Amino acid sequence: MKGLIQRVTSASVSINGKTVANIGTGIVLLLGVEKDDSALQIQKMARKVFNYRIFTDADGKMNKSLFDMNGELLVVSQFTLVADTTKGNRPSFSKGATPEHGELIYQAFIKHVATEFHECQTGVFGADMSVSLVNDGPVTFWIET
Numbered sequence: 001m002k003g004l005i006q007r008v009t010s011a012s013v014s015i016n017g018k019t020v021a022n023i024g025t026g027i028v029l030l031l032g033v034e035k036d037d038s039a040l041q042i043q044k045m046a047r048k049v050f051n052y053r054i055f056t057d058a059d060g061k062m063n064k065s066l067f068d069m070n071g072e073l074l075v076v077s078q079f080t081l082v083a084d085t086t087k088g089n090r091p092s093f094s095k096g097a098t099p100e101h102g103e104l105i106y107q108a109f110i111k112h113v114a115t116e117f118h119e120c121q122t123g124v125f126g127a128d129m130s131v132s133l134v135n136d137g138p139v140t141f142w143i144e145t
Contacts, residue, residue: 001041002081003049005141007027027066027074041105082096
């Protein structure tokens with residue numbers, strides 16, 4: 001499982017011009033599911049996203065987590081994150097999950113987050129989405145489990 005997290009002051013997802021998700025201060029997680037991902041990766045990714053200290057404290061240091069800030073989370077499925085780009089000029093998706101497995105893991109991730117941390121906003125798995133965000137900092141990190 002691979003994730004790209006971005007600290008944001010606001011973010012939204014639209015499909016065909018209709019907003020389906022919207023958050024204020026928090027994190028946008030672009031989530032890529034690989035074919036061997038299971039409950040273990042779900043737990044590791046969720047724990048990392050909520051506990052990663054990327055928000056500033058009173059001294060201006062990145063010492064606060066999404067959990068500490070009681071920030072919002074927007075999760076967007078993005079299979080292109082699992083692409084192998086090491087050879088040639090065309091990405092390979094051989095490590096990526098099948099659409100069925102990818103959606104199963106994605107939905108399980110959303111359920112785990114809601115149970116263990118708090119509700120989150122989501123895109124629509126497999127949909128052609130427009131993601132808008134204001135990256136705060138900019139602060140962006142790549143996470144693998």
